[in-house]
Amino acid sequence: MNENMSENIREKMRAVVIKQYGNNDVVNCIVIDRPEVGDDEVLVKVHAAGVNPVDWKIRDGAGERMGMTFPIHLGSELSGTIVKLGHGVTSLKQGDAVYGIVKSGAFADYAVVKAADMVIKPAQLDFIHAAAVPLASLTAWQAMFDLAKLASGQRLLITGGSGGVGSMAIQLAKAAGAHVTAMASGRNEEFIRSLGADAFIDYTAQPFEQVVRDMTQDMDVVFDTVGGDTFKRALSTLKKGGFLVTSVAFPKDEGLQHGVDVARVQCKPDSGQLESISQLLEAGKLKTHIETVLPLSKIKEAFELSRSGRTRGKIVLSLDV
Numbered sequence: 001m002n003e004n005m006s007e008n009i010r011e012k013m014r015a016v017v018i019k020q021y022g023n024n025d026v027v028n029c030i031v032i033d034r035p036e037v038g039d040d041e042v043l044v045k046v047h048a049a050g051v052n053p054v055d056w057k058i059r060d061g062a063g064e065r066m067g068m069t070f071p072i073h074l075g076s077e078l079s080g081t082i083v084k085l086g087h088g089v090t091s092l093k094q095g096d097a098v099y100g101i102v103k104s105g106a107f108a109d110y111a112v113v114k115a116a117d118m119v120i121k122p123a124q125l126d127f128i129h130a131a132a133v134p135l136a137s138l139t140a141w142q143a144m145f146d147l148a149k150l151a152s153g154q155r156l157l158i159t160g161g162s163g164g165v166g167s168m169a170i171q172l173a174k175a176a177g178a179h180v181t182a183m184a185s186g187r188n189e190e191f192i193r194s195l196g197a198d199a200f201i202d203y204t205a206q207p208f209e210q211v212v213r214d215m216t217q218d219m220d221v222v223f224d225t226v227g228g229d230t231f232k233r234a235l236s237t238l239k240k241g242g243f244l245v246t247s248v249a250f251p252k253d254e255g256l257q258h259g260v261d262v263a264r265v266q267c268k269p270d271s272g273q274l275e276s277i278s279q280l281l282e283a284g285k286l287k288t289h290i291e292t293v294l295p296l297s298k299i300k301e302a303f304e305l306s307r308s309g310r311t312r313g314k315i316v317l318s319l320d321v
Helices: 003-008 053-065 127-131 134-147 164-175 186-194 208-214 228-237 271-282 296-308
Strands: 012-018 028-033 041-051 077-085 097-101 110-114 118-120 155-158 179-184 199-202 219-224 238-246 261-264 290-295 314-318
Touching (some): 012 053, 028 296, 041 134, 053 296, 097 127, 097 271, 134 219, 164 179, 179 186
Parallel strands (some): 155 219, 238 261, 290 314
Antiparallel strands (some): 097 118
C-alpha cells in the first residue's frame, strides 16, 4: 500500500450519536473515524463513562437550547487513559489515567478533551468508579458551595438523596460540617444514612415540608435535584434569607414570596474543584456508589434506567467490554 494512502486511513471507533431529537429510536451506536487532537487538547482512550439525566435530556431536545448542532455525540463524563497530547499540553502526559467532564462525546472508544478539564484519577479508584464522580460531584459542589455558600453548622435539605448527584451532595456537605437532611423513598433510608445524613425523610409517607416544619429549625439551604412540584414545595422549608439551588428546575421569581434566594446550577468543568474532590476521595471522606455497569451497546437501556429516577447512585458504561 502506498505510504501516503496508509496515512490517510483513519482508525475507527464506536460512538453514540443522534442526528435528530426524539426518544431512544434516534440513539445509535455507530462506527466513525477516531477524532484528531487539537491544540491544548488530549486524546483519551475511554474506559468508562457515567450516564446522567442531561444525556437523555439532550436526546429529547435540550441540545437545541444548549446550542448543539447535529450530529450530536452523547456523553458528558469519562475516565480513561491519555494516548495522545495536542500541541501546548504540558500539564499531562501520555499514559496518564484521568477523569473529568466533557462537553460531548464521552460515549465513545476515544474522546478529544480540553487538557484543562482533565485531572489525574485517584489511584485507589478503578475506571468504573472514577467515571461516576465528575459530573455529580461538581454539580453538587457548585450548587452548594459556589451558589448557596453552604457553611459549617448550617442546615441543608437535599430533595433527592439517593441519586448520583444527591448521594455525592450528602457526603460533600457532611465533609464541610453541615447538618444534612435528605429525602428519598423508604427503601433508601439505610443507604441515605450510610452516606452520613443526619436526618431522613420518606417523601412517600407524608408531606416532606410538614416533616421539616416539625423539626426545630427551618433550613438554611435546599439543594433540589427533583424539580417540579417538589421544587415549589421545598421553598416553604427555608428560613427567611435562605437559599434554594436546583439542578433541574428553571426558576423565575418563586423565591420572592418566601423571602429566599433561588438559583439554578449549570455544572461546568473546574479542575481545581475536581482536584479537591479527588483529595476527599483519597482521604476516604467521599465514596462512589454504582447502581449498575452496562456495555456501550446497552446505552438505550441505560437511558431508560436513568429516566426512571429510581437509581441508587450512578449508572456507568464500560467501554472495555
